[in-house]
Amino acid sequence: xxxxxxxxxxxxxxxxxxxxxxxxxxxxxxxxxxxxxxxxxxxxxxxxxxxxxxxxxxxxxxxxxxxxxxxxxxxxxxxxxxxxxxxxxxxxxxxxxxxxxxxxxxxxxxxxxxxxxxx
Amino acid sequence: xxxxxxxxxxxxxxxxxxxxxxxxxxxxxxxxxxxxxxxxxxxxxxxxxxxxxxxxxxxxxxxxxxxxxxxxxxxxxxxxxxxxxxxxxxxxxxxxxxxxxxxxxxxxxxxxxxxxxxx
DNA sequence: TTTACATATGATTAAATGTTCATATGTATA
DNA sequence: TATACATATGAACATTTAATCATATGTAAA
Numbered sequence: 001x002x003x004x005x006x007x008x009x010x011x012x013x014x015x016x017x018x019x020x021x022x023x024x025x026x027x028x029x030x031x032x033x034x035x036x037x038x039x040x041x042x043x044x045x046x047x048x049x050x051x052x053x054x055x056x057x058x059x060x061x062x063x064x065x066x067x068x069x070x071x072x073x074x075x076x077x078x079x080x081x082x083x084x085x086x087x088x089x090x091x092x093x094x095x096x097x098x099x100x101x102x103x104x105x106x107x108x109x110x111x112x113x114x115x116x117x118x119x
Numbered sequence: 120x121x122x123x124x125x126x127x128x129x130x131x132x133x134x135x136x137x138x139x140x141x142x143x144x145x146x147x148x149x150x151x152x153x154x155x156x157x158x159x160x161x162x163x164x165x166x167x168x169x170x171x172x173x174x175x176x177x178x179x180x181x182x183x184x185x186x187x188x189x190x191x192x193x194x195x196x197x198x199x200x201x202x203x204x205x206x207x208x209x210x211x212x213x214x215x216x217x218x219x220x221x222x223x224x225x226x227x228x229x230x231x232x233x234x235x236x237x238x
Numbered sequence: 239t240t241t242a243c244a245t246a247t248g249a250t251t252a253a254a255t256g257t258t259c260a261t262a263t264g265t266a267t268a
Numbered sequence: 269t270a271t272a273c274a275t276a277t278g279a280a281c282a283t284t285t286a287a288t289c290a291t292a293t294g295t296a297a298a
Contacts, residue, residue, distance in 0.1 A: 022172055023186055027233075029164075032171060034236045035229070036164040043159030044256075045152045052151060053141055061275055067142055074257060076276055095265050095274045105235045110154070112231055114146075116224045117153045163286075180245055193287060195246055214244045214295050 041085045042109065046070065047078050051087065051101065051110060058091075058100035160204045161228065165189065166197050170206065170220065170229060177210075177219035 026032075042048060049068050053059060059067070065075045079099055082088040087106050090099045101107060145151075161167060168187050172178060178186070184194045198218055201207040206225050209218045220226060 018176060019182060019186060022176060022178070025175065026168070026172060026186070029168075031233075031236060032167050033164045035232050036162055036167040038162075038232050038236055039158045039167070040162030043155055043157075043162040045148075045155040046256075048151050048155040048158070049145070049148075053145060056144065057137060057141060059141070062273095063138060067138060067145070071258075072275070073259080073277085076274095077256075080276075092265090095272095097275065105231065109228070109231050109235070112224065112228050113154050113157050114150075116228070117150060117157055165286075181243095190288075191245070192247085192289080195244095196286075199246075211295090214242095216245065 038085065041081060041087060042113070044078075046074065047082060048110075050075065050078055050082070051106065054088065054099060054101050055107065055110070058098040060096040060098050062096070064099075157204065160200060160206060161232070163197075165193065166201060167229075169194065169197055169201070170225065173207065173218060173220050174226065174229070177217040179215040179217050181215070183218075 042051070046068075049070075050064055053064055053067055061072060061075050061079065064070070064079075065072045068075075079088065079090075082099075083090065086102055088099050089102045090097050092098075161170070165187075168189075169183055172183060172186055180191060180194050180198065183189070183198075184191050187194075198207065198209075201218075202209065205221055207218050208221045209216050211217075
């Protein structure tokens with residue numbers, strides 16, 4: 001084995017070690033699946049509109065439908081998805097149900113995305 | 120108009136003003152559409168796996184396919200989407216093309232999402 | 239300039255997903 | 269308790285989208 005081959009071999013070994021490290025640092029598929037599911041929820045313009053509308057204040061279903069010019073049914077369906085993903089919480093007041101963002105993470109993620117979009 | 124009606128009227132007016140404010144603070148549909156499109160890109164487990172693998176180091180197409188047990192074609196298709204959304208950049212070195220995350224925003228968004236998932 | 243290697247791309251197919259429509263459930267009021 | 273109001277939900281349909289297969293493009297080495 002001459003010098004040149006030696007250098008090549010070492011460089012390859014180094015690369016393999018790197019790939020091994022990447023392999024190790026990669027989170028479990030399950031976690032990455034959940035992460036993708038989370039972003040998927042943000043990845044629909046109707047849902048983003050709804051989330052954004054709730055950025056500062058709680059809103060009831062009819063408020064949202066009226067504000068965003070969406071059908072009551074559509075809003076309700078989407079809110080169910082947002083509830084399931086723990087992005088919004090809600091409380092009943094008489095006949096109405098008021099929805100609001102569940103925690104600061106939701107606001108942070110939206111803000112972070114907005115920064116990237118506004119570039 | 121008696122006192123009670125007056126109070127009701129005022130409370131309604133207040134609510135209308137609130138809804139008006141929400142209406143005004145809502146970004147243009149176009150921006151919210153772009154924002155949703157951005158999150159949609161993060162919202163696929165294959166793409167998230169690819170992005171995560173590149174978290175620390177640049178990788179070529181074959182590296183990614185090998186690491187994540189994906190077809191070359193599938194990886195290439197997804198990388199095209201990531202390129203189009205400006206989430207990854209790339210450089211050619213000989214026959215290989217090395218991809219890496221485009222900026223810190225990408226890392227931030229993934230990290231932020233990860234925090235929410237790991238709760 | 240062939241040949242092999244690395245990546246990209248177009249077409250097709252199957253699965254996932256959002257909206258609509260109709261209807262059900264739940265709550266307050268006459 | 270009958271009626272109206274607010275929200276939720278199931279089924280059907282149309283659209284979007286990711287994976288695959290076949291093939292094209294681009295680059296380096298023999």
